Amino acid sequence: MVQNKPVWKVTLMNPCRCPLTNLKLSCTGFESVVPVDTLTKTGDVCLLKKDILGTFVFTYVWDTSFELKVISGTIKFKVVNGTITGCT
Numbered sequence: 001m002v003q004n005k006p007v008w009k010v011t012l013m014n015p016c017r018c019p020l021t022n023l024k025l026s027c028t029g030f031e032s033v034v035p036v037d038t039l040t041k042t043g044d045v046c047l048l049k050k051d052i053l054g055t056f057v058f059t060y061v062w063d064t065s066f067e068l069k070v071i072s073g074t075i076k077f078k079v080v081n082g083t084i085t086g087c088t
Contacts, residue, residue, distance in 0.1 A: 002033060002034060002061045003033050003061065005033055005061050005062055005063055006061070006062075006063075007059050007060075007061050008059060008060050008061070008062065008065050008066075009057060009058075009059050010057065010058050010059070010060070010068060011055060011056075011057050012048070012052055012055070012056045012057075012070075013052075013054070013055050013056075014052040014053060014054060014055075014056075016075050017087065018053075018075050018076050018077040018086075018087035018088070019051040019052065019053045019075070019076045019087060019088075020051060020052040020053070020073050020074070020075055020076075021051045021052075021073065021074050021075075021076055022047070022072070022073055022074045023047070023048040023052060023070065023072075023073040024045050024046070024047055024048075024070070024071040024072045024073065025039075025045070025046045025047075025048070025068045025069060025070055025071060026044060026045065026046075026068065026069045026071050027039075027041060027044060027045065027046035027066060027068050028044040028066075029044075029066060030046060030060075030066045030068070031062055032060035032061050032062055033061045033062065034059075034060065034061045036058055036059075036060050037049075038050050038058050039058070045071065046068070051076070076088040
């Protein structure tokens with residue numbers, strides 16, 4: 001508990017072997033009494049400021065939980081002659 005509010009944990013998973021970048025989440029009404037340094041909120045969209053390779057966890061503090069859904073993201077991989085050759 002922080003300021004008499006529960007701490008909520010969000011776990012994001014990228015099953016690919018290449019990093020996931022520019023991950024956007026729908027975050028309608030999202031608030032936290034403690035800043036979430038890894039997110040930038042614009043309207044109802046939150047942009048994750050970090051690339052994800054494997055699992056990434058962040059927490060926020062609020063009275064209730066928020067439903068955060070992935071809107072979009074980009075997998076960073078190299079393509080040579082139409083073939084994926086590795087990660088960037």
